[in-house]
Structure formats: C-alpha cells, structure tokens
Amino acid sequence: MENKKRLASRVGTPGICTVVLIDKSQRPIMNLHKVPLSATVWAIKSKVSERLKEVGRSLSAEVMLLHVESGGTSTEMTNDECLSTYNTLGVSRFTVIISRRTKVELEVVLSRPEKKCLCITKQKKEQEEFPVNIPLGYSTQQLRLYITETMNCDVQKKDFKLFYDEAMQDAFPEEGTMRSLGLADKTRLHALMPPGFDISKIQYPVLDAKKAGAAPTTEPETLTEAAPAAVAGSEKTQQEKDFDARAKGGSMPQQDAGDYARSLGFAPSNKEIASLPEKVDYKTFQDFLG
Numbered sequence: 304m305e306n307k308k309r310l311a312s313r314v315g316t317p318g319i320c321t322v323v324l325i326d327k328s329q330r331p332i333m334n335l336h337k338v339p340l341s342a343t344v345w346a347i348k349s350k351v352s353e354r355l356k357e358v359g360r361s362l363s364a365e366v367m368l369l370h371v372e373s374g375g376t377s378t379e380m381t382n383d384e385c386l387s388t389y390n391t392l393g394v395s396r397f398t399v400i401i402s403r404r405t406k407v408e409l410e411v412v413l414s415r416p417e418k419k420c421l422c423i424t425k426q427k428k429e430q431e432e433f434p435v436n437i438p439l440g441y442s443t444q445q446l447r448l449y450i451t452e453t454m455n456c457d458v459q460k461k462d463f464k465l466f467y468d469e470a471m472q473d474a475f476p477e478e479g480t481m482r483s484l485g486l487a488d489k490t491r492l493h494a495l496m497p498p499g500f501d502i503s504k505i506q507y508p509v510l511d512a513k514k515a516g517a518a519p520t521t522e523p524e525t526l527t528e529a530a531p532a533a534v535a536g537s538e539k540t541q542q543e544k545d546f547d548a549r550a551k552g553g554s555m556p557q558q559d560a561g562d563y564a565r566s567l568g569f570a571p572s573n574k575e576i577a578s579l580p581e582k583v584d585y586k587t588f589q590d591f592l593g
Contacts, residue, residue: 320390322347323398323570331570332401340387344369344380351401358567359589365485366404366439371397406436407486411450412469413496431502432491439482443475455506456499466493546585554582564591 322335335350348364355362369380371389380389380399390397415429435453437446447465451458465475471493476484549555549563560583561576571591579591 317393320386320394321396322386323396324351324401325398327400327402331572333567333569338386340385340390340393342386343382344384344386345382347386348382354567362403363485365487366482368402368404370400370402372400404439404488406438407481407490408434408436408488409446409486410434410489410491411465412491412493413454413500414469414493415496429496431496431500433502433505435507437481440480442480443478443484446481450494453505453507454497454500455504456497456501458497463497464494469493471495543585546588550585554584555588557581557583559583560588560591564588 318341319337319339322338324332324334326332333351333354335347335354338347345364348367348369352362352364352367370377371380372378377400378389386397387393410432411434412430412432433453435446435450437449441449444460447460447463450465451460451463464471467473467475475492546555546563547553549559555563557576557579560579561571561573564571564576575591580587583591
C-alpha cells in the first residue's frame, strides 16, 4: 500500500507532465509545463528552440539531442516518438538531458556511370554506399576531402562532385559548413563512382585541416549560442518588451528577476539567483538564462 501511495504521488494530471530540461552537468535549463504525453519529441525540441530564441539564445531543433537516463543507461529520444514512449509511468515531472549534436552522419551513395549499349535488357545500376561521420563545424571542402580520402582510390577533391539527388541535378553547395547547411542525420548524398573504386578498400582517415584549406570550426563549449544581434533601431523582441514592462528604470531587483525567469519556465536555484547583481538589466537577464 505504501508503494502505491508513493507511485500515486509521482503521477500528475493524466495525459500531461512538466518536462524538466537539464544539461550534462545537471544544471537546470528550463521547464516546459503542461506538455501532452502525446507530443512528439520533435515538437518538444521545436518548442525548446523557440523558447531559447525568446531570450536571445540559439539552439536549433535539428542539432538538439534529448536523452533520458534510467538504471545507468542513457537513451536518445527519437524525433518521431511520443513523450509517452519514454515517460511510461506518466510521472508529473519528467527529467530530460539536453545537449548539442556535434556531428552528422551522412550516407554517401556512389553510382557507376551507365555504359551506352544497345542491350534489350536494362542493366541494373551499380551502387555502393557508405556512412561518414562529419563534425558540424567542417566546411563542404573538408567534407569532400574526407570522402575522397575515405574512398582511397586517388581521386582529387577538386574532381569530386556531390549532389542531393540520385539524378545528380541538384548540386551540393561549394561553400558553407555542415551546420549552416542544416543537414539532418542520415542525409543521403550522391556522386559518380570514380574509376578504381573498391568498397573493400575504404579507409576512414583523420582529416588534415591544412590539406582541406581551412581549419575546422571549434565546437562551442556552451549548450547554446547567442542569437544574431538585432539591427540597430529595430523593434524590441516581445521578451524585451515584457522585461521593460516589469522593470523600473531598465532594471529589476534580483529576486524579481529570478521569479520572472521561473515564470518563463526556467528553473534557477536560489543560489544562482543570489549570484545576480542587486539590479538586473535585460542583457544581464539574457546572460543569466543563457
């Protein structure tokens, strides 16, 4: 009976719960209240990304990872699964670890050029595919170098072209980083199979940044990045307007700032609130939430 009482105390309103988001260091990030158990993981990621933007921080749903831990095992939450898949007991406060994806796995599909012939029977297209794990900070040039080295068949980076589609009409960009292109995990890229290609000879090298022509971008240590600065003279965000409405003379008392952060769904501890200055302006408030 006692065990049943304990379980009942953990179960809140049927069908909804509060998602408590923490980082890998167990630091509270924010709370999402009244989240339906039927909500997909992707919907939760999108909402978190939206809330972060409101306070001037940036973490897109595409590079966001959510994990749950149970019995010493960490499980990544899959985008198309519902929250109920992981919150199986329907507890009222469900803790989720949030982190940033630092690599993307791409499926490289190589097709052998079709030979022209008068054959009555259509020849089956020969294809080989292999995965490559690339840091999101790498440029498209570094990606091409990595793939050509992986193929191990003396192909020069400049001679290797990538495409989004199997018909090889939609060319992959020549510039940009994996992050800026917004590539999803398991994205398929297509290219012609070079002469001498043998999938059994594939080797996965360590990328030489100097040979690639640019050093890889260092991954940020923080979970989120600052959102692009607003253009001078542009309208204030709704978040800033709300802050100004609550503040007096452009700043608010320390405890009021803490209470306001909690009203936005964040979960700062009393110790963290006490670390704020006595008067908190909007920029300090943004940094506090970030």
